[in-house]
Amino acid sequence: MKKMTYVAALALAMGTVACGGQKKQSAEPAAVVEEAPKGPAYTVVEKPQTDLSKFKVDKDGYIVLFDGTSLEGWRGYGKDHVPARWSIEDGCLKFSGSGGGEAQTGEGGDIIYAAQKFKNFELELEWKISKGGNSGIFFLAQEVKNDKGGYEPIYVSAPECQVLDNENHPDAKLGKDGNRMSSSLYDMIPAKPQNAKPAGEWNKVKIMCYKGTVVHFQNDEAVVEYHLWTDQWREMIDNSKFSKEKWPVAYELLTNVGGENHEGYIGFQDHGDDVWFRNIKVKVLD
Secondary structure, three states, X not given: OOOEEEOOOOOOOOOOEOHHHOEOOOOOOOOEEEOOOOOOOEEEEOOOOOOHHHOOEOOOOOEEEEOOOOOOOEEEOOOOOOOOOEEEEOOEEEEOOOOOHHHOOOOOOOEEEEEEEEXXXXXXXXXXXXXXXXXXXXXXXXXXXXXXXXXXXXXXXOOEEEEEOOOOOHHHHOOOOOOOOOOOEOOOEOOOOOOOOOOOOOEEEEEEEEOXXXXXXXXXXXXXXXXXXXXXXXXXXXXXXXXXXXXXXXXXXXXXXOOOOOOEEEEEOOOOOOEEEEEEEEEEOO
């Protein structure tokens, strides 16, 4: 709500009789000054990035973000190291669940590929989720500190491509029209057709982001398309759990997703459940 500040006190309400019986005119009230409404308090943390030329590039021009042997380029969201619950297992990037849900207990937390922010790209990977499991894939993410010195969740600034056991996790039945099921734009657009494989099996995902157009592919089928920074995008946020009324920080960051440069980090979610990722690679499109 806007605050109204009235400057200046009352002048003489009645004219004072001067010599000759003439009255002095009342002073005009000062103009009303409106203070601009203050937005939510947060800080986007910027850290040095790495020259991508040192990372492997495959025959199709994709930069290999994870080669199955090293976590170089990765770290925890809001951290300077890779949390211990993220590890390499049989050539896969694995998160070992704590059972704590989004509380991210112990040495867990979300993880980001922090060597570089990406703007226009194709991201490809495969994921496998445990029974009843939940996770997510983020992109255009920022590291955001709140006014208390802690970090906001990664999803306040980043679209999320859902990773879920559709058969056994309750989130599949929440939201609207299945918009929390696998490969959906979480809480906004359902993935259709819904062709995810069950828990314990590998699913292939591609996310194409180019000049605001985003397409999610699941198991080689396009299942979601949307357009960032448009009236459609703002309307979807208005109708989600990230609306201005429900979550002002998320609303401001997501309506301006990617910040001034329209770029951000790629990341994976710790939702408390076992999840595996492999063949993670990205092609820069500009």
